[in-house]
Amino acid sequence: MNDKIVKLDITDLAFDGKAVAHMDGKVVFLKGGLPGETVMARITRSKPRYDQAIVTEILTKSPERIAAPCSHVEYCGGCTWQDLQYDSQLAYKKKQVNDCLERLGKLPDVVVRDVIGSVELFSYRNKMEFSFNVTEDGFTLGLHERGHFDRIFDLERCHLQSEDADRVVHWVRNFVAKENIPVYDVTNHSGYMRFLMIRQPKHTSQLMVNVVTNYGDFPAREKLIKRLTQEVPAVTTIVHNQNGQKSNIATGEIEKVLLGPGYIEERLFDSTFRIRANSFFQTNSIQTETLYRTAFDLLHAKKTDRVMDLYCGTGSIGILISPYVTEVVGVELVAEAVEAARENALTNHVDNISFFEGDVKDFLNSKPEERERFNIVIIDPPRAGLHPKALKRLLAMRPEKILYISCNPATFARDAQQIVQAGYELPLVQPVDMFPHTLHIELTAVFYRT
Numbered sequence: 001m002n003d004k005i006v007k008l009d010i011t012d013l014a015f016d017g018k019a020v021a022h023m024d025g026k027v028v029f030l031k032g033g034l035p036g037e038t039v040m041a042r043i044t045r046s047k048p049r050y051d052q053a054i055v056t057e058i059l060t061k062s063p064e065r066i067a068a069p070c071s072h073v074e075y076c077g078g079c080t081w082q083d084l085q086y087d088s089q090l091a092y093k094k095k096q097v098n099d100c101l102e103r104l105g106k107l108p109d110v111v112v113r114d115v116i117g118s119v120e121l122f123s124y125r126n127k128m129e130f131s132f133n134v135t136e137d138g139f140t141l142g143l144h145e146r147g148h149f150d151r152i153f154d155l156e157r158c159h160l161q162s163e164d165a166d167r168v169v170h171w172v173r174n175f176v177a178k179e180n181i182p183v184y185d186v187t188n189h190s191g192y193m194r195f196l197m198i199r200q201p202k203h204t205s206q207l208m209v210n211v212v213t214n215y216g217d218f219p220a221r222e223k224l225i226k227r228l229t230q231e232v233p234a235v236t237t238i239v240h241n242q243n244g245q246k247s248n249i250a251t252g253e254i255e256k257v258l259l260g261p262g263y264i265e266e267r268l269f270d271s272t273f274r275i276r277a278n279s280f281f282q283t284n285s286i287q288t289e290t291l292y293r294t295a296f297d298l299l300h301a302k303k304t305d306r307v308m309d310l311y312c313g314t315g316s317i318g319i320l321i322s323p324y325v326t327e328v329v330g331v332e333l334v335a336e337a338v339e340a341a342r343e344n345a346l347t348n349h350v351d352n353i354s355f356f357e358g359d360v361k362d363f364l365n366s367k368p369e370e371r372e373r374f375n376i377v378i379i380d381p382p383r384a385g386l387h388p389k390a391l392k393r394l395l396a397m398r399p400e401k402i403l404y405i406s407c408n409p410a411t412f413a414r415d416a417q418q419i420v421q422a423g424y425e426l427p428l429v430q431p432v433d434m435f436p437h438t439l440h441i442e443l444t445a446v447f448y449r450t
């Protein structure tokens, strides 16, 4: 560790939210600090082409800096930008989309529109996941410290969720301590309590508590149900997921419903979606409506169109577009999500949609004669973007329009370059901010066959 303290002028923000300064002809990436600020910083790492540093003191504050409401802001891995005014967050996000398109996609002429901001800046999440972690004094239950996958701090209050959800976190932490339920230790894979997930939709008054543990029935389960619902009456369903795998993810192989129906419902426009513990659903419901409305406006689908909804999750995009087109087919890898998508289609009385369970790249490789009638393809892949084979097969299909919804501008730019090279036009990209105060960027764009 290099302990050199230096004075730096911050000029920019990098893709990962780190501040950028220059020293002796080298770039310095800093934790903390905003453009326009002069800071004292400790160099933590020195590489031939760049240095890394941590801000120790801000000498001149940026006018863009504001007071963050959260007491965990200094170290929480969730919000990086709570102390940056919201307009500036949106401006940096737009710049990053521009940079990706220019540098990674070699598409400098694509118009990047101003980012559509979120209506709610706080309490906008309908899902939060908290981890249990063994410590020297006992255990913690909360969120990851920034940059430390193995450190969890005890959550006091998270401004991205509701006060009911905060109360659930506090109550569960006290319950586990009082009942002496062992916490899972990732170093030797022993212990029981692993994660606490809370889902609370915006448009209905339902609340799901999902406890994820190592294998085995939940001890004191009756007490948990009775007392938690007394303490937080908003709780409508409690689910227990068992995950005995070493991988540190908050999903389970065995699920037991302890209370209520085992799902919660969210409304998007006039449709209702059932969300179960392990199925994907966009986490900012209000902005999801904005994102979908923006995407559909750009797509401008006609009643004669036939639509493929690739990476369809629980079917929300396909179900919402179904009244405006002839037919939709949704494709999704996760069996539980496909099941939920079929259930959602039934609940919403949609009869022109079907779902295929499997990998997009395999779906696009099978039965070409069945795929030819689809003139519109919607893609909403995970952060990694499209698998090269999926992209190649999609382009071989030559649909009239491709609507791309992306949660990663870097992989979007990579895929966009290939789509454009294959004979498509990309006039504009519309970013929509789904996650205020974080570095996440969501965008939508339509490619037109030329």
Ligand SMILES: C[S@@+](CC[C@H](N)C(=O)[O-])C[C@H]1O[C@@H](n2cnc3c(N)ncnc32)[C@H](O)[C@@H]1O
Binding pocket: 280, 281, 282, 310, 311, 312, 313, 314, 315, 316, 317, 331, 332, 333, 334, 337, 358, 359, 360, 361, 380, 381, 382, 407
């Ligand atoms: C970003 S989510 C989009 C979900 C959905 N479109 C929505 O808005 O709710 C990506 C989805 O792709 C699915 N997925 C990931 N890899 C896949 C693959 N190779 N083939 C099919 N689906 C995949 C994930 O399970 C997840 O549901």
